[in-house]
Amino acid sequence: MNHAQPDPPTRSLERHAFVALVACLLAPVLAHGLWRPLVHIFGPSGDAATITVAALAISGVLVVANYFAPARSPLLSFAVGALAALAASLGLSLGAPGLLTLLLVAASLALVIQRIPARLPSALDGLAKRHKLLTALYVLLALPAVASTARLSIFMGDGTQVHHQVIPGIDFLETHSCLTAYVRADTLSRAGAPNLYDTQWWHGSEGLPPLAAGVVNPYHPFALDYYAYPPPFLLGMLPLAAFEGDFAAQRALWFGLNALFLAAALWIVARWIGGPNAHRVLLLAPLFLGSMPVLVTLQVGNFQIAVVMLAVLAMVAFDRDRPALGGALLAFAILAKISPGILGIVLLAQRRWRAAAWTAGFGLLYFALSLLLIGTDPTISFLTYALPRISSGETFAFMDDRDFSILTNMAPFGLPFKLQLMGLDVGDPWVVGRRLGHVYSAVLVILAVIAVRRQGDRRSQALTWMALLVLASLQSPFAPGYTAIGLLWAINLLSVEVQRFRGGVGLVLLWLALTLPTPGTSISVYLAHSLMQASLTMGAAIWLVVRATRSPA
Known part of the structure; x- marks a missing residue:
């Protein structure tokens, strides 16, 4: 039968x-x-x-x-x-x-x-x-x-x-591309320009004089953005060098590489987590990839998504006892954007000397390669010219223009500027912002050291890494909304814990509160919305780190 x-x-x-x-x-x-x-x-x-x-x-x-x-x-x-x-x-x-x-x-x-x-x-x-x-x-x-x-x-x-961009009708998104800064800096470095961070090379970008009459913008229809990353980051520009002079080709290739890397990272981490209900993380991964905040970040070509993915994948590699791979990934993330260095502190606090050594070794290797391929001048210029201006906020002088640009800043450094825009007397917002930044950095290090003393399961560890990456990125004097990408990824992981309808509704509301654009055009509404999103981003990330101290070892 x-x-x-x-x-x-x-x-x-x-x-x-x-x-x-x-x-x-x-x-x-x-x-x-x-x-x-x-x-x-x-x-x-x-x-x-x-x-x-x-x-x-x-x-x-x-x-x-x-x-x-x-x-x-x-x-x-x-x-x-x-x-x-x-x-x-x-x-x-x-x-x-x-x-x-x-x-x-x-x-x-x-x-x-x-x-x-x-x-x-x-x-x-x-x-x-x-x-x-x-x-x-x-x-x-x-x-x-x-x-x-x-x-x-x-x-x-x-x-x-432009009618096919993620949010049609927003002029800034139509013409903004972070990739212009990366490509321009790579071109200047290979041409041997003295101090590629000097503002003379960046006329036409936000807060700087416009391009001189008769000077053609090679990135049209996109405006030039300013470059403020360490020189080793430019090693990542090697795949684009073959298409120099064709920004359309470079932009498309950069988009494809970043989106595919994101998809691969979401798949790897979702499979690594395991445990009950872990399939939810996998199911939500495609929705995360196609969500508005992620697509906007891919559209403008910012490296933030890749940095978060590199850093988390590095920690996953360390957990899988692949320290060489983990060190290679984390070292580049740190040298590219500095803020992932918070995970280096995590390794030291956990006494994971082997992982820390591999990271330091690859860091030296990348640094040597950048000196060999790019030269010593960019490094000297970054340390003596760019880094002090970034730390003091001088690079982001447009924050004092009292317009809508400050409202996109999620960092604590930007709080006094927002209060000033509300009509409150805060004294010199630059002085107050620097003090807030120093206190915030000190608290962040203490928080990281305390949190990592207890290690829960894989998902709990990943939540802590993602939250710390978000908090570390907020140390910059100017931190746009894409710095919350790690927190949005963490919300996907939190879906595993949902047992009741109200828990799912709570996560959806948190996602919406972090991602929905400002309703209306009133400056007061913009201010309230900006303060709410900045507070919620920082508060949710701190909560994720603090609760790690209460999880079982």
Whole structure:
């Protein structure tokens, strides 16, 4: 008597639905990380919107084909995707750049679609039947995430398509790109410019004189941003150097690299955490990737997301007894943006001498490489010119303009400027801001040393790392909203603890309070909203660190 055999776990609807979501999120990211650089090599052909639609179509073909006729190897899946890529390229006249882009997208997605299902936790199987209402809500959140990511990819492929940016209608986001500063600093360093931090090189950026008449902005339509990072950060610009002079290609490649690194980090950390309800972290990862704060940060090209991911992955590597990898990741994060050094203090407080030694060793290696490849002048200039101006706040002189720019500052240093804008007499806000910054830094170090004396499970440790990274980034005199990325990631991890409806509602409200833009245009409303978000960011991060001291060892 023949009995029907049940589908293996990898055939469950939930697994394939999750893979489909991941594929639809990654397809436009992959496509626009490749297309513009290939256009640079082969010449213009096709357009950004068509590339995005074609990439999504290929992801759909691969997902459907793998569900109804699962292939035994990625090569068979790639063959299906390659046929779809060829048909799309010929039918839409995408030329060589489009064809190569879609073939690489098909190859990458074929590998993802083949490998991910078997690696998903068994808790996902049957989840949709057990929680129909939550499944419907998840779908309602996933669809906008895919749509927003696809729209943004068009803007990243074509900077003139401003109506496809994450929040259309905001002029600042239309023209702001942190990557302009990184590329400009890399160009100046390789040209041997004396003191690349000198404001003479940065006219046209916020708070500095405009470009002289007749001087062309090479980053048009984006305005130049000011560079204030340590010189070793420029080692990360090596992949973009081949496309010097083509900012559109550099911007698209940077977007693709950062988004893919984020996706890989979310996957690695979610699988590393383990424990009951850990599948929630994995389920929320795609929604986090496609959320407005993350997409805005990817749009402006700021390195903050990569810094947080590097630092957390480093600590995961240390936990997995891979100190060399952890040291390499953490050392670069520290030398690139300084604030992840708080995790170096964590290692020392926990007496993890081996991990600390590997971090110090790679730090020396990166420092030596920067001296060799970039020269000694940028390092001297950073230590003697840039760092004092950053610490004192002089680099961010625009904070005293009494306009809306100060309202984006989440740092304690900016509090007296906000109070001054409210009409309160705080004396000299620069003096008060520096004092607040010094006290805050001292308290942060003490808090970190106390918190790490007790180590809970993996998730508790990750929550502490993320919270400390957020608090450390707030030491900068000017800390925009993207510094809260680590806290938003921590909210995903907190979902594991939700047992009742009100707990889930509380996390959703916290997320919304941290991420929703200011309602209205009144200065008083902006001030109240800015103070609320800054206080909530700091308060929630401190709470996560303090509660670590109460967790079981």
